[in-house]
Amino acid sequence: MSELAISVRHIGKRFDSIVAVDDVSFEVRRGATAALLGGNGAGKTTTIAMLLGLLLPTQGAIEIFGIDMIRHRYRVLPRINFSSPYVDLPRRLTVAENLRVYGLLYGVRNVSARLRELAVALDIGSLLTRSYGYLSSGQKTRVTLAKALLNEPELLLLDEPTASLDPDTADWVRGYLQQYAAASGATILLASHNMTEVERMCQHVLMLRAGRLVDQGTPQELLARYGRHNMEEVFIDIARERHTAHEKRTAK
Amino acid sequence: MASNVRMPVVSSSLRRIGALVLRHLYLLRGSWPRVFELMYWPTVQMILWGFITAFLVDRSSWLAQASGVLISAVLLWDVLFRGQLGVSIVFLEEMWSRNLGQLFVSPLRPLELVAALLTMSLIRTVIGVGGAALIAIPLFHFSVFDFGFALIAFFINLIVMGWAIGLIMSGIVMRHGLGAESIAWGAIFIVQPITGVYYPIEILPVWLQHVAFFLPSSHVFAGMRAALFDHVFRVDLLLTAAALNVVFISTAILIFLAYYRVARIRGQLLQVGE
Numbered sequence: 001m002s003e004l005a006i007s008v009r010h011i012g013k014r015f016d017s018i019v020a021v022d023d024v025s026f027e028v029r030r031g032a033t034a035a036l037l038g039g040n041g042a043g044k045t046t047t048i049a050m051l052l053g054l055l056l057p058t059q060g061a062i063e064i065f066g067i068d069m070i071r072h073r074y075r076v077l078p079r080i081n082f083s084s085p086y087v088d089l090p091r092r093l094t095v096a097e098n099l100r101v102y103g104l105l106y107g108v109r110n111v112s113a114r115l116r117e118l119a120v121a122l123d124i125g126s127l128l129t130r131s132y133g134y135l136s137s138g139q140k141t142r143v144t145l146a147k148a149l150l151n152e153p154e155l156l157l158l159d160e161p162t163a164s165l166d167p168d169t170a171d172w173v174r175g176y177l178q179q180y181a182a183a184s185g186a187t188i189l190l191a192s193h194n195m196t197e198v199e200r201m202c203q204h205v206l207m208l209r210a211g212r213l214v215d216q217g218t219p220q221e222l223l224a225r226y227g228r229h230n231m232e233e234v235f236i237d238i239a240r241e242r243h244t245a246h247e248k249r250t251a252k
Numbered sequence: 253m254a255s256n257v258r259m260p261v262v263s264s265s266l267r268r269i270g271a272l273v274l275r276h277l278y279l280l281r282g283s284w285p286r287v288f289e290l291m292y293w294p295t296v297q298m299i300l301w302g303f304i305t306a307f308l309v310d311r312s313s314w315l316a317q318a319s320g321v322l323i324s325a326v327l328l329w330d331v332l333f334r335g336q337l338g339v340s341i342v343f344l345e346e347m348w349s350r351n352l353g354q355l356f357v358s359p360l361r362p363l364e365l366v367a368a369l370l371t372m373s374l375i376r377t378v379i380g381v382g383g384a385a386l387i388a389i390p391l392f393h394f395s396v397f398d399f400g401f402a403l404i405a406f407f408i409n410l411i412v413m414g415w416a417i418g419l420i421m422s423g424i425v426m427r428h429g430l431g432a433e434s435i436a437w438g439a440i441f442i443v444q445p446i447t448g449v450y451y452p453i454e455i456l457p458v459w460l461q462h463v464a465f466f467l468p469s470s471h472v473f474a475g476m477r478a479a480l481f482d483h484v485f486r487v488d489l490l491l492t493a494a495a496l497n498v499v500f501i502s503t504a505i506l507i508f509l510a511y512y513r514v515a516r517i518r519g520q521l522l523q524v525g526e
Contacts, residue, residue, distance in 0.1 A: 015519065049522055052357045056516045077359045086522055087353035090275065090345075097278045104271030105358040107264050131282075147354075 002066030005030045005155050005187035006051065011060030013046050013211075020046045021057070022211040028204065030065075030154075033181055033188040035198040038208030039239045044191035045086065047208070048157050051189070052082055064155060078107060083148040084159035091133025095124060095143050098132055099150065106151035118146040122176065138169035145173065149180065156180075158190040162197060170194070174201055195231035205231070207238050214238055268360050272368035276342055277375075290376055294330040294384035301326040302392040318480035320394040322450065327388070327396050328476060329449045330381045331407055332469055333440055335414020336421070338373025340436040343422035347430055353522045362512050366505060369422070370415050377411055399476075402485050406472050409493040413468045414440070416497070416504035423511030427520065448473045468493040468500060 006028040013021040021043040028034045036044045049055035051062060053073035062069040064076045089098045096115065103111035119125040122142045127135060132143060141161070148156060161177070162170035174197055181188055192198055198205060199219050207215040207222075215222065215238060219231055226234045226242075236242075280286050301322045309319050346352045355365065385396045396403060421436040446456060446464045452474065453464040464470040471493035478486045515521050 013519075045522070046519070049519065054353060054356055054516065054521045055519045056513075074359060074361060077357065080357075082354075082357045084353070084522075086350075088350035089354065090279065090349040090351050092282055092349075093275065093278050094282075097275075101271050101275040101278070102354075102358065104274065105268050105355075105360055107267060107359065 002063070003029060004063070005032070005065060006034075006189060007061075007063040007066075008047075008051070009061045011047075011050060011057045011062060013043075013050060013055065014058045019211050021050070023060075024208070024211075024213045025060075026206050026213060026216060028187060028189055030187055031181075031185045032204055033178075033190070033202050034204040034206060035202040036189060036191040036206050036208065037193075037195075037198060037235060037238075041210075042208040043211040044208060045084075045159055046211075048082075048084075048159050048189070048191055051157060052080075053077070078151060079153060080155040080157065081106075081148040081151055081153035082157045082159075083144045083161060085163050086159065089132050089144065089147065092131055094129055095132055095135070095146075096128040098143070099128075099146055102147050103150050108150055114150060118149060122146050122149075137164050138166065141165055141169065141173060145176070152184065153186060154184075155187045155189070158188065160192055161190055162192070162194060170197070177201065195235055199231050207235075209238060209241070264359075265361070265364055268358075268364050269367045269371065272355075272360065272365065273371050273375075276345065276368075276372045279345065287379070290334075290380040291383040294327070294334065294380045295387055297326045297330065298323060298384040298388050299391065302388065302394075305392070318477075320392075320396075321477065321480050323388055323392060323394050324396055324399075324476055324480060325449050325473065327381055327385055328406055328410055328472065329444070330384065331377055331410040332414045332443075334377040334380050335373050335411035336418040336440045337414075337437075338376040339369045339415055339418025340421045340425075341376075342369050342372045343418075344425065344430075344433060344436065347425065352426075356521050362509055363505075366419065366508060369419070373415060373418065374411065377414075399479060402475070402479050402490075405490045406476060409468055409472045409490065409497055412497045412501055413493075416500035417443075419501075419504040419508045423508040426515050427511045427518075429520065443467060443469065446470075452477065466496065468496040471496070 004027050008027070009025050011021060011024050012019070024043070024047065036047060038044050046055065050057050051064070051069065053069055056070065064080065067076050069076055093101070099115050099118070100111055103114060108114050119128060122145060124139070124142050124146055127139055127143065132140065135143065148158070162173050165173065177188060178201055180186060190201070203218060205216060205219055205222055206213060215225070217225065222231065222234050223229065226237050228234050228237065305315065305319055305322045308315050310316070315321065346355060389395045399406065417440055421439055425432050425436055446453070446460055447467045447469040448464060453461050453470055456464060471489040475486045475489040475493070478484050478489065
């Protein structure tokens with residue numbers, strides 16, 4: 001069994017003359033929570049879409065659990081799940097109907113029992129009979145999270161999981177994801193703009209700028225490398241192409 | 253982990269198709285305007301052509317020979333039209349609800365999506381056209397069910413052709429976004445004047461008759477008139493339609509899968525707007 005949940009080698013994505021992702025390679029070990037960071041247009045969503053097989057890379061190879069994702073994605077898809085503000089669930093269906101449909105799509109054996117478990121765990125019991133379209137942002141996030149956890153995924157890909165949430169709900173979501181990862185041993189890869197989230201949840205950080213992977217490491221390694229006190233400052237340094245502390249010392 | 257998820261291959265495929273059908277049945281169950289819309293236009297069209305028939309039957313010797321020809325024509329046309337629309341609308345529902353990205357990262361395969369679209373189209377067409385056909389019995393004393401076995405053959409051929417056009421339209425919308433939605437609504441009407449719904453294709457210009465020959469529906473409508481006027485079941489016409497339909501539906505599935513691949517290359521499964 002591969003020790004790696006994700007192995008990406010030299011992937012690139014070009015849309016006509018625009019290079020969205022350029023020769024990116026990285027690995028994420030099983031059980032780790034990793035972050036894909038970068039400014040707007042850095043290539044985070046494009047990278048996640050390629051990992052999911054929604055988007056075909058122009059070049060490179062992607063393996064998930066050691067399986068070639070480009071050629072054999074249907075062997076992998078039942079074992080992973082995904083949540084993003086860029087996709088939605090049918091608004092006119094109730095929460096229970098939506099979750100039942102996705103439970104069947106993912107081949108969950110006892111959908112009703114799994115629904116009850118998730119309703120308790122994510123505190124969505126009172127929402128089950130309500131139409132998804134009439135929920136608040138925070139409620140929708142909990143429901144899409146329930147959808148993402150229906151098949152007890154071994155790998156969870158999350159695109160901005162706490163975007164547009166109030167601090168209380170965002171904190172609750174982070175806590176739940178940490179709890180899930182610890183209990184299940186699942187791997188999480190999340191794209192985020194929230195540096196507090198990254199410091200709290202992630203053991204590994206991948207920094208993208210203009211489609212290229214420009215740095216990576218643990219949050220502590222990156223803080224030391226850039227001589228900063230928090231990840232927000234590191235993020236700004238990288239986004240503005242400032243040098244690392246080591247490079248600054250060498251330059252002096 | 254993931255202990256909940258392990259299914260035999262065939263049953264899991266059927267289960268995924270069933271899941272997507274269930275999603276659209278939930279939608280119909282929760283929205284009476286959608287169910288009403290299914291029956292509204294076929295019924296209105298049937299009533300309109302029923303009254304036209306009532307007006308013309310004493311004034312036209314052609315119509316007097318088979319007074320049900322116009323009602324039969326409009327009901328069978330609606331099988332083709334609703335078959336196409338059933339596929340396109342169900343696909344568009346996924347785009348309108350921004351659900352396509354979720355579906356394509358689930359284990360649902362493109363051919364399973366196609367199977368679910370066709371199943372839903374069948375259900376929608378049976379509800380819509382079946383309802384109108386039943387209303388025609390007391391209203392105009394005409395039953396399209398009197399065609400017997402021929403009706404099944406007509407129905408299958410017309411709905412399969414509708415599916416083929418619907419799949420191509422869905423592929424175009426997947427590739428070009430919701431800006432191409434109007435094509436999905438109107439494309440089928442280019443077929444109507446040349447496929448001999450209300451008149452034999454022999455009245456068309458010769459070159460257009462050649463075009464009409466390659467449409468499965470032309471043979472179905474010719475078969476319908478043969479059944480009504482000559483009281484014969486033209487197996488040759490139905491077999492020609494079926495052979496053409498094999499080509500139509502195979503080509504349409506290949507085109508849909510090709511558009512799906514292009515959409516994956518161009519990143520259009522996440523960005524499903526205009």
